[in-house]
Amino acid sequence: MIKEVGAQDMTPLLQVNSLTKMYGARIGCKDVSFDLYPGEVMGIVGESGSGKSTLLNAMAGYHAPDQGEVIFDTRADGPQDTLKMSEPERRMLGRTDWAFVHQPARDGLRMSVSAGGNIGERLMAVGGPHYGEIRAQAADWLGRVEISDSRIDDRPSAFSGGMQQRLQIARNLVTGPRLVFMDEPTGGLDVSVQARLLDLLRGLGREMGLSAIIVTHDLAVVRLLADRLMVMKDGHEVESGLTDQVLDDPQHAYTQLLVSSVLQV
Amino acid sequence: MIELENVSKSFTLHNQGSAVIPVMERVNLTVGAGECVGLVGASGAGKSTLMRLIYGNYLAAAGRVMVGDLDVAQAAPRHIIARRRETLGYVSQFLRVVPRVAALDVVAEPLLAVGTPLEAARDKAASLLAQLNIPERLWSLSPTTFSGGEQRVNIARGFAYAYPALLLDEPTASLDAKNPRHGADPG
Numbered sequence: 010m011i012k013e014v015g016a017q018d019m020t021p022l023l024q025v026n027s028l029t030k031m032y033g034a035r036i037g038c039k040d041v042s043f044d045l046y047p048g049e050v051m052g053i054v055g056e057s058g059s060g061k062s063t064l065l066n067a068m069a070g071y072h073a074p075d076q077g078e079v080i081f082d083t084r085a086d087g088p089q090d091t092l093k094m095s096e097p098e099r100r101m102l103g104r105t106d107w108a109f110v111h112q113p114a115r116d117g118l119r120m121s122v123s124a125g126g127n128i129g130e131r132l133m134a135v136g137g138p139h140y141g142e143i144r145a146q147a148a149d150w151l152g153r154v155e156i157s158d159s160r161i162d163d164r165p166s167a168f169s170g171g172m173q174q175r176l177q178i179a180r181n182l183v184t185g186p187r188l189v190f191m192d193e194p195t196g197g198l199d200v201s202v203q204a205r206l207l208d209l210l211r212g213l214g215r216e217m218g219l220s221a222i223i224v225t226h227d228l229a230v231v232r233l234l235a236d237r238l239m240v241m242k243d244g245h246e247v248e249s250g251l252t253d254q255v256l257d258d259p260q261h262a263y264t265q266l267l268v269s270s271v272l273q274v
Numbered sequence: 275m276i277e278l279e280n281v282s283k284s285f286t287l288h289n290q291g292s293a294v295i296p297v298m299e300r301v302n303l304t305v306g307a308g309e310c311v312g313l314v315g316a317s318g319a320g321k322s323t324l325m326r327l328i329y330g331n332y333l334a335a336a337g338r339v340m341v342g343d344l345d346v347a348q349a350a351p352r353h354i355i356a357r358r359r360e361t362l363g364y365v366s367q368f369l370r371v372v373p374r375v376a377a378l379d380v381v382a383e384p385l386l387a388v389g390t391p392l393e394a395a396r397d398k399a400a401s402l403l404a405q406l407n408i409p410e411r412l413w414s415l416s417p418t419t420f421s422g423g424e425q426r427v428n429i430a431r432g433f434a435y436a437y438p439a440l441l442l443d444e445p446t447a448s449l450d451a452k453n454p455r456h457g458a459d460p461g
Contacts, residue, residue, distance in 0.1 A: 046352050206371040212374065215386060233372055237351035251330055251351040258332040262288030269289070 020082050022047045022188060022220050023068075028077035030060075030067045036151070036244035037063035041077075043239065043249065045118040047187070050214060051234030052220045052252060054228060061224045062192060068222070069109050069190045081106070081188070082144065092144050104134045108181035112193040118165045118180065124151065127180045135184060146237035151250035154209060172201035182213060189221040195230055207233050212218040228271055232256055240264045275439050276305040276328060276375075281337035283323055297323050300337070307438070322366075325443045330354040331365045338431050341439070363440040365432035367447045369417060369424040377403065377427045378413040384435040395434070402430035425449050 021044035030037035036061035038271040045051055053061045067074040070091060079091045084106065091099060103109070110118035118127055128147040132138070140145075148158040154175035156168075165173050174194070181189065194210065195203040211234065214221065223234055231238055231252055238256070239249040240263065259265045284296040298320045305311050313321045326332040327339055327346075334347040344357055358364070363384070371380050378399050385395035403413055406426045417427035431447050 049352055067337055098431045188341050201374075204375075209374050232370065236355050250333070254333055257326070258285075260286075260333065265288050 013237060014214060019046055019149065020068045020088065021045060021080075022049075022082050023222075024080040024088070026078040026079070028064065028074050028079065029071060029098075030063050030074045035062070037072075038067065038241070038244045041239075041241075041246055044259045045188075045220055045222065047220055048218050049237065050219070050223065050235045052231030052238045053222065053232055053241060054226060054238060056226065056267075059241040061241050062243070063191055063244070065190055065222065065224045067147065069107070070103070073111075073224035103134075104131055108184075108186040108189045110174075110177055110181055110189060110191040110194055112196045114170065114177045115165070117177045118173060120164065120166050121265055123162045124168070124176055125165055127165060127176060129184050131184050146183060150183050151176075153213070154179045156207075161195070169202075171198050174198060174206060174228075178210070178213075182217065182219075185217065187220060189219055190219055191221060191223040193225050193227075194223060195225070195227065203230075210234060228268065229255060240267065275307045275309075275342065275347065276303070276346070277340040278303040278324075278328070278336075279338040279340070280334045281324075281327060281339060283327060283332060286308075291410060305439075322443050329358070329362065329441055330384035331364075347454045353428060358407055359384075361438050363432050363435070364443070365440065365445040366443040367425055367428070369428045369431075371417070373418070374416045376414045377408070377417045377423065380417055381430040381434050388435060390435075398434055402433060403427075406430050412417055420457055422449055 024047040026042050026045075028041045029039050041064055042107045043051070044175065055061045063072065068079050069077075072094045074092065075082075077092075078203065080088045080089050081102070082088050083102070091102065091149060096100070116243065119130065122130070125147040128150050129143040132143050134144060144161075146162055151158050151161060156172055156175055162170075165176055167174060171176050178194075195206055198206065207230065213219065214234075225229065225231055235252045237250065238252045240255065242263045248255060248259065254269055255264060259268050275298060278301055280418045281301045282299045284294055287295070301324065303311075303324075308320065313320050323332060327334050328341065330339075331348070332347040337347065339346040341357055341362055344353055346354055346357070349357075369380075380394060381402055382392075382395040386392065386397060390398075400413065406408070406421070406437035408420075408426055412420050412423070415423075416425040425445065425447070426449070432440060432442070432445070
């Protein structure tokens with residue numbers, strides 16, 4: 010049984026405080042703050058240019074923010090500001106407790122390396138087990154993301170878009186990260202492939218107790234994947250809360266506009 | 275178990291001239307453990323709104339919405355989600371699930387969410403689907419693909435895990451005269 014969580018007894022896994030990223034005079038994202046608790050999945054939605062991807066990249070350390078803190082509850086030393094970490098420390102975090110699922114998938118894969126090699130690379134980077142064990146784990150993970158292990162020696166360039174995305178997810182999750190950043194995880198995929206991927210992500214998230222931050226413009230995707238939602242506009246947070254509450258009873262004018270603009274099938 | 279104190283709710287439509295639609299004002303309701311309370315009223319009376327306020331799906335404008343010791347009107351998302359997982363179920367006539375997932379897995383999901391092993395969760399789901407008169411050959415199909423599937427699968431899903439409290443919002447609204455009886459007596 011999962012225990013009910015009290016209000017005070019938990020340290021946030023991630024605390025983002027007043028994070029700001031400027032592009033010259035133009036706002037990328039401004040003064041964004043939130044706490045993410047272990048096991049929580051947060052969606053960030055907004056139109057193109059709303060700052061959601063900028064925020065994701067600033068949190069993950071890809072773009073240096075101008076101001077703010079990104080405090081992660083590390084296994085060894087407890088809460089640490091990742092923006093003040095040394096480059097090797099941050100790189101280690103990126104290979105162990107953090108994962109980043111890119112869009113498109115090929116940005117997060119090594120296209121010249123086999124599928125098995127793509128999965129094994131992260132294990133080797135953390136001084137993983139010997140070759141046979143790595144290959145066995147790679148085969149296991151291919152199975153978990155529903156790719157036949159007969160494809161283990163094929164390069165991802167021979168895979169479909171949906172398979173590449175599943176491979177990227179396997180490559181990211183193999184080291185058992187505690188926090189996953191995802192940029193449009195279902196972007197660019199056929200709707201038939203999207204549904205399968207959503208089911209897979211929900212299952213893996215539940216089994217592994219993953220915390221995740223998912224950026225998407227697709228409100229249907231966040232409804233199915235995210236516990237809570239942040240709505241962004243012009244680099245600012247306009248509204249946040251429980252996902253279905255924000256979508257079904259939006260309080261802010263912009264969120265109301267966003268929700269009422271979705272096309273019905 | 276459930277206690278509403280002076281709960282008010284209105285909707286402000288910012289993009290339609292900021293029209294304010296008042297829905298309910300200063301509602302009080304107490305439901306004790308083991309009690310079964312029916313809500314009746316004409317369409318638009320606010321029955322569904324009241325249910326959604328209790329479930330945390332709508333945000334109360336004023337008042338307290340206590341589910342156990344948690345004020346849903348104020349609580350952080352993760353606490354509402356824990357309450358929904360372990361304490362408060364909700365069945366409506368609508369089903370929101372990932373497309374093309376088998377009915378059996380849709381029903382088993384609430385059990386998996388509280389850590390029930392897969393085998394046991396599927397067994398329980400199978401017995402509920404059988405009770406609701408859904409032939410076994412349909413269990414591997416998505417609930418949206420067969421007649422009355424969404425409603426009946428929704429009911430089965432609502433009863434898979436033994437929630438201490440359950441909100442039922444017209445769960446049998448679009449079932450035929452023969453099927454509601456199966457829905458009304460899930461054992």
